[in-house]
Amino acid sequence: MQALVQVGASYIPPFGHNPPIARRAGSDPFDIAIRMSGLDEFAAEWERAVEIKVGRLRLKVLPLERILASKQAANRPKDQRVIPVLQNTLRTLQMKTGRRTKNAKAKK
Numbered sequence: 529m530q531a532l533v534q535v536g537a538s539y540i541p542p543f544g545h546n547p548p549i550a551r552r553a554g555s556d557p558f559d560i561a562i563r564m565s566g567l568d569e570f571a572a573e574w575e576r577a578v579e580i581k582v583g584r585l586r587l588k589v590l591p592l593e594r595i596l597a598s599k600q601a602a603n604r605p606k607d608q609r610v611i612p613v614l615q616n617t618l619r620t621l622q623m624k625t626g627r628r629t630k631n632a633k634a635k636k
Contacts, residue, residue: 535585566601567594592618 532539537552542562551557567573567590577588590598596614599607 535583564590564598564602566598592621 532550535552537550540549540551540557542548546559547562548560549557550560564573573590573594574588576591576594578591579586579588581587592614596611596618599611599614
């Protein structure tokens with residue numbers, strides 16, 4: 529909570545099936561994932577996380593491949609709707625960087 533206060537953000541606690549949300553004036557709210565399906569233990573996923581810069585902050589986030597794996601494992605209706613978008617985004621990024629995942633290589 530102290531970190532949210534330091535950046536002028538507010539916290540919306542979880543309710544129903546909705547996760548906790550952080551929001552800052554002038555920005556879109558974002559979910560705070562407290563559990564993700566189909567992934568390894570936190571320490572292993574932390575090692576895979578990549579650092580991004582958001583404003584003046586540096587945040588560790590999961591690579592898109594890991595987010596996609598979690599959405600596929602959870603397979604909720606809202607995940608099913610976003611999976612094709614994530615797959616297309618991942619393919620586009622891989623084409624731009626010339627990088628492919630093990631799954632993409634195995635399909636060839």
